[in-house]
Amino acid sequence: MNPLVSILIPTHNRPEYFELALASALMQTYPNIEIVVGDNSTNNLTEQIVAKHRSHPRGSVIRYYHHSGNIGPIANQQQLLNLANGEYINYLNDDDLFHPRKIEIMMRHILSHTNVVLVTSQRRVIDSKGKRIFVPPIGTFKVLRPVDTVIDGGVLTRDMLQDRTNYIGEPTTALFRRRDLTEPFGVLAGKQVLFAVDMASWFSLMTRGHAIYLVQPLSYLRFHPEQLSQSKYAQKIAEMDYKVFERFAKLRGFA
Template identity: 45%
Template sequence: MDHPLVSIVIPAYNRPETLKIAIDSVLEQTYSNIEIIICDDSSDNSVQEMLAAYLQKYPQIKYHKNERNLFLENWHKCFDLASGEYINYLMDDDVFDKEKIAKMLYFFNEFENITLVTSYRQTIDESGQFIPPIAATTRLYEETRIMDGKMLGNIVLTRCLNFIGEPTTVLFRKKDLLERFGIYKGKQYSLINDLAAWLSLLSRGKAVYIPEALSYFRRHPNQNNNILGLKAFSEWLDIIIASREDGFLDTNELYKTALQSYELRVRGYKQFEEDRKRIKKILTTLD
């Protein structure tokens, strides 16, 4: 069996305690041909100091401290520095199951035209305890499924929920991501950059969904999505509209469902008045 190099890329920022747990979960993988790329956007040296012992012991860990805060460019830096045939982002507050990479690579090795492998992800709290899922993290299927990428994309788009998962959840081939991570149809998405990357991958192949919890998604008060709130939802309309160019939402009925789902989610919020006008205009052209 082929044992290609897998790059686990971590855009780190000011969380040395949870980063340590994340790194340990990579080092414990049953699949061994792994490199870890850490690009540190932190405002202090706490991550660098924590990593000193790891860097002496584990040559497969490669660390880069940014001279200035790169924000989204840090994600691109991680990607560019990765040497592996496969890439899996890992958020510095999330955790891998020890068999994640081995179980996901199996599908790339055994089946053709797979561009994305994802799984159920277990939500955990600050201390690592299991907590109930939120709407987007509910288990999508009870059995493993190999499915057309556009079909999975349509499920996400028509419900305005990222069932595919956060960056930690997905394994993909580096060469299959033709645009930089978070860029879709020429637009850089900052708040749903993971979904932008997933749609790009799903437009060109098949997806695998594994019902086992192969990663653990930590929810805590300082999480970006909690801080950004509704602003994190503001990019959905643009990505719904853009997705049709790639063959998603290929019937008027699916397109209407996605637009109406978005409209329902933002109903009652004044800041989305322009979006509602855009949707109304689009819907009139579909009737």
């Protein structure tokens, strides 16, 4: 039987983008999924979208939670992970999209390697209208390997630490085995990261195994002005995170 994969969608006041993200999750060709939505919205527009999509042939796989107040993006991600039933996890940011075969392809690869804890891939960047951006405004989109490759977890961690670059990608990009993430999402060696939350968990996972990098683009990162990463405070918070990463590097012998 195909293991259950939990697709976790944290969302906040982006009903138009959320509906597209949810549709891309429902269109997955992998047969055994659940979709868990954590809604921080201040209105019921997202809830209405979920209700509409329950008539989809796979609508019964959606589990929806509307928080009584905005608990913030990190707490939302962490609560979703606690609510998930799946043996494997893939976050889906509410403004991003999945390729229809993303989960199917990634699960085939991770199940064929006992020492792999995470699968990532190339991704495409799209704008607010869904049009592809060919020159990404951020510099993390280089092709890591020319072919599908198993990358040693320590090697990948060292490269990411030294280059200060998230080569694995955003939460949407990577699928991972849940049991190998031993701390809450975004916590690294006991320290909560505030901005590069995904990097913290990728580092944690890489201490327990290797990653597979796939050259086929399997997700779509939407770049738009409303992203938290575009905040004027983002860079300052990111610098605080790197102090946590430097501490981790010393603990693990990477510094």
